[in-house]
Amino acid sequence: MLKAAVIGVGSIGQNHARVYREMDGVDLVGVVDSSPQTAARIGARLNVPHYTDYKALIEEQKPDLVSVSVPTSLHFQVGIELIEQGLHVLMEKPITSTVEQGQKLIEAAKKKGIVLAVGHIERFNPAAMELRRRLREGMAGRIYKIHAQRLGPYPSRIQDAGVIIDLASHDIDLMRYLMDDPIIRVYGETLQSINSDREDMVNGLLRFQGGAVGVLDVNWITPTKMRRLTVTGSRGMFDCNLLSQELFFYENETAPSQWDTLSILRGVTEGNVLGIRIQRHEPLAAELGDFVAAVRDGRQPTVTGFDGLETLRLALEFMHSGKDVIIHTETT
Ligand SMILES: NC(=O)c1ccc[n+]([C@@H]2O[C@H](COP(=O)([O-])OP(=O)(O)OC[C@H]3O[C@@H](n4cnc5c(N)ncnc54)[C@H](O)[C@@H]3O)[C@@H](O)[C@H]2O)c1
Known part of the structure; x- marks a missing residue:
């Protein structure tokens, strides 16, 4: 049995929790949300312990693998801590807010020898x-x-x-x-x-x-x-x-x-x-199944940290390109 947890059980995270709860060979040991109402509601619905602080869940439940589905601006902060503690991480997309943060997550995951997957669900x-x-x-x-x-x-x-x-x-x-x-x-x-x-x-x-x-x-x-x-x-x-x-x-x-x-x-x-x-x-069930299988078999997931980083890099290029200098103006 692999012990799973979900951090951030809002719109998408509650579905991660449901899927782990129903998955063979996986024990959902708890859910975390900084909103006490959300944590309690999802914990009660799935009949698992709930927390408002992920540090407490890690300390008490010692999960093997974690889905991180907090808002994007918190991906790096939460992800780096989990990776440094040796937990396998499925990071919801996008991997992080910046390329530098994404690179740091990938390096840390490599150093620790853990699986880092990114939730590009399509x-x-x-x-x-x-x-x-x-x-x-x-x-x-x-x-x-x-x-x-x-x-x-x-x-x-x-x-x-x-x-x-x-x-x-x-x-x-x-x-x-x-x-x-x-x-x-x-x-x-x-x-x-x-x-x-x-x-x-x-x-x-x-x-x-x-x-x-x-x-x-x-x-x-x-x-x-x-x-x-x-x-x-x-x-x-x-x-x-x-x-x-x-x-x-x-x-x-x-x-x-x-x-x-x-x-x-x-x-x-x-x-x-x-x-x-x-x-x-x-x-989502196929995505989490692939993540769990990667952890179990010690292999790369279908969507690696590198894939997440490459996609983020291209997305940021799109954002910047529209703001580039105007190269042609019509004169009247
Ligand atoms: N793969 C997909 O199809 C898909 C779909 C939706 C969202 N997402 C991604 O998932 C992430 C979450 O999006 P959402 O739509 O579920 O947002 P959401 O706002 O519905 O959920 C985020 C949850 O995280 C909680 N939270 C905030 N800070 C926290 C913290 N420090 N610790 C624990 N919980 C915390 C919030 O209270 C909230 O319940 C985003 O990065 C988004 O891009 C992916």
């Missing part, structure tokens, strides 16, 4: 997993474009991060995972209309080393929730709905042959539409 979405498998098989042919749309209303509880760090980081990580091709350039335009000091919208472009282009369309100014990803290649287009876990393939009838993936696209014609059967599961 890698465990069964529709995204199936999409990756089919892209690797070459079903889309040569990939030209990957386009992510993550739109929705503003979650007022998020007070310490803008939409790039909080939401677009999901898509940046997913693009890295699906494309398996280094991102060599990013540029984004941002807009602020709800938050006074952070962006609520980003429209960005990414360039992959192999030549493909990524498009990022992420905001929390839209009155309906959308999580959609399309991948367009020489042989057709995948359309993935990450919310409903659905995947479709729109075939290009005049596609170059399978053996000729680098050839120039000579035409595009509407072909068959294939609905791909997805074995649905809860992404």
Whole structure:
């Protein structure tokens, strides 16, 4: 039995606690929240001890592994302490607020020989997993474009991060995972209309080393929730709905042959539409299962500290790019 605990049982952390509570081979030994009401409510619901201070939980319950789901600005402060005590850590995304903090967490985890995983949950979405498998098989042919749309209303509880760090980081990580091709350039335009000091919208472009282009369309100014990803290649287009876990393939009838993936696209014609059967599961359960298995087997998790850091680095580049000097002004 591995002993698990969750620090920060708000919106996402309470789900971590529920999943550990139901997981075979894992004993949820307690939950922590600085809000006494939240700690007591989740502790009572799951029938486990609750604390308002994580130091007390560690001292009394001695967990082996911990999910950290406190607000982003506290990730480093809480994470470094747990790692230095030799606990395995699943850090909710983003890994930290700054690249320097992320590097320190990774170095500390390496020194201690513990597992550091980052909660980029979309890698465990069964529709995204199936999409990756089919892209690797070459079903889309040569990939030209990957386009992510993550739109929705503003979650007022998020007070310490803008939409790039909080939401677009999901898509940046997913693009890295699906494309398996280094991102060599990013540029984004941002807009602020709800938050006074952070962006609520980003429209960005990414360039992959192999030549493909990524498009990022992420905001929390839209009155309906959308999580959609399309991948367009020489042989057709995948359309993935990450919310409903659905995947479709729109075939290009005049596609170059399978053996000729680098050839120039000579035409595009509407072909068959294939609905791909997805074995649905809860992404969070798969993510925590992977973390626990990594701890048990002494292996790397699917989303490593390095992945979290690389995604954070790209997210911060998006934030800064929109603030760069204006290179062209129209004169009247
Ligand atoms: N992977 C995902 O899909 C996903 C989804 C939502 C949030 N997140 C991430 O999870 C983190 C939490 O987000 P949320 O939406 O659950 O926020 P939230 O505000 O709902 O929950 C955070 C909880 O942490 C508690 N807390 C604050 N300081 C604490 C401390 N020092 N010790 C213990 N508890 C403390 C708060 O009282 C609150 O209950 C963020 O970093 C966010 O980016 C990830």
